[in-house]
Amino acid sequence: MLTIVDTIGQTPLVQLQRLTHANEARIGLKCERTNPGGSVKxxxxxxxxxxxxxxxxxxxxxxxxxxxxxxxxxxxxxxxxxxxxxxxxxxxxxxxxxxxxxxxxxxxxxxxxxxxxxxxxxxxxxxxxxxxxxxxxxxxxxxxQCFNLLNSAAHANSTAREILVQGGDSLAMVIAAVSTGGQLGGIIRQLKLVAPHVQVVGVDAVGSAIFGGAAHSYLMPGVGLGWTPANLPLALLDHAFNVPDEAAFLACRTLARHEGIMVGASSGAVLLAAMFFAQQLPANSQIVAIAADSGERYLQTIYNDAWLGDHGLSINCSPAELRARARSLRPCAFHEGQVGTVQANLAETLQVPASTQQMNQLVQEQWQQRSALQVGAAFAIRQALLQDVYC
Ligand SMILES: Cc1ncc(COP(=O)(O)O)c(C=O)c1O
CATH class of the missing domain: 3.40.50.1100 (Rossmann fold)
Structure with a gap:
């Protein structure tokens, strides 16, 4: 007998048909909107x-x-x-x-x-x-969610495992948006352990400080933070982007009109990064882009012409224009000296509860045990993980 809670996870990977060209990498959107609460969370x-x-x-x-x-x-x-x-x-x-x-x-x-x-x-x-x-x-x-490492452990145990199965042997890259770092942190920890050849890309808003730099206001909902979250091991990341509001919103609207898929703003930002790499990677490779929620939640904002007009933003663009916007993205140079935004003693200042600290100790012990396994055993671990029952 299935309860509503049992229907969480096992979300579909939907391949784009019209925004990419045949000689480019495939982009699969992992549509988290099919979770009962409507999102990856x-x-x-x-x-x-x-x-x-x-x-x-x-x-x-x-x-x-x-x-x-x-x-x-x-x-x-x-x-x-x-x-x-x-x-x-x-x-x-x-x-x-x-x-x-x-x-x-x-x-x-x-x-x-x-x-x-x-x-x-x-x-x-x-x-x-x-x-x-x-x-x-x-x-x-x-x-x-901001300080509890179980947030990213959840994604290591479910989202990342599903991606490995759905992406198959051609899986070349996974892209996710970031706020608490749960999704990206969990995916990166799991993939770098069992499939280290797969590149992992983080996407944030222009104005957020997660990948470094000073914070300022932005409109994109769901992403960003004023500091680099504990759930995100920044050093393991292959590439990172800060995407402007307008480009992310245009990506959402173009996706709705040209692929029939309604997503939220963070998914639009992720899609742009996916289109940037799809135009560079080999044709037979698979990019998995996480679409964290659905567009219906944003009908009054990013899908509303008047709201966009009030903020001085463009309303629509053609697939060709979107592809050009994707090509013009520039990755953050965080490997060359930028190390995110560290806020020392933040957990103590905000009086993070003891239960979080206890949970974090458990998670850290588990991660240490997993990474202690030899890289040579990665294939065996991958097979074991794929057969494992989700916890
Ligand atoms: C729509 C959406 N996208 C992306 C994110 C970022 O996910 P995470 O907090 O796991 O980094 C969130 C977080 O709330 C979200 O709501």
Missing amino acids: DRPARFIIETAERAGWLSQGGTIIESSSGNFGISLAMLGAAKGYRVIILVDPKITPTNLALLEAYGAEVEIVTAQDDSGSYHKTRIARANELARQIPGAFRPD
Whole structure:
């Protein structure tokens, strides 16, 4: 018997037909919209909640408390409803009416944090308030997506394994957008262990500081952070891009009109990077691009002509123009000296809960054990992982 929670994962890899040419690499979009909560965030939400249940950090009558104005909050609200937990989500004034409505539809309690942090965003103030509430409410559990390494472990155990199976022998590259670093960090750790020839590419917004540089405001929802997250081992990354808002939004709209696929803005940014490499890699190679959520969540913004016009952004472009925009992208030079944005003692300043630290110790021990295995055994490990039952 299948529950709603059992339907998380095993998302399809959809090959593009019209935005690439026959002599280019294939681009497969891994469409995370088919998860029941509508995004890739269902995976870490389930993994963290079920690990906490097994460890006794979360039990019946408990309350899940998280900082999120987007997909992770929606995934937790959905899981809380399915499993019978109270859910409190700390959001900020930038939350879209759609996301707010989704949180409320799943019965989550929402608190809006209005104080901005030192980078002009709300990440740190929201996290600090979530930690404060968790100390006050008995039976509270903090999934803590920004500091909890189970976030990336979830993707190592599910997303990365699916990509290896679906990409097959021609898998040459995987591209994902980054905020907490969960997706990209998990994929990179798993792939560099069992398929080190596959290149891994990170995509962020112009204005975010994850790959280094100073933070400034941008419109692209779902991506970016004012610091380099603990879940992302930056040194393992092959390439990184900061994509401008306009190009990402145009990619979404062109994909909808010329391939019939509706995705969110981060997927548009990822698609551009995929089109950049598709025009360089051999024709028989496979690029997997993660489409983290669906376009329906953004009908009032990136798919709305008036909203784009109000922000002075172009509304549509042809596939040929999009291909030219992709070619004009320039990778970040983070290997030549830029080392991301380190914020020392941030976890202590924001009073990250003890349960996060305990979970992180478990994850780090597991990673050390896995990387201690010889590279020569990589094929055997890969076969074992592919046959493994997902945890
Ligand atoms: C639509 C979307 N794309 C990409 C990301 C980045 O994923 P991660 O937090 O795993 O780095 C998020 C995170 O919330 C998201 O909502």
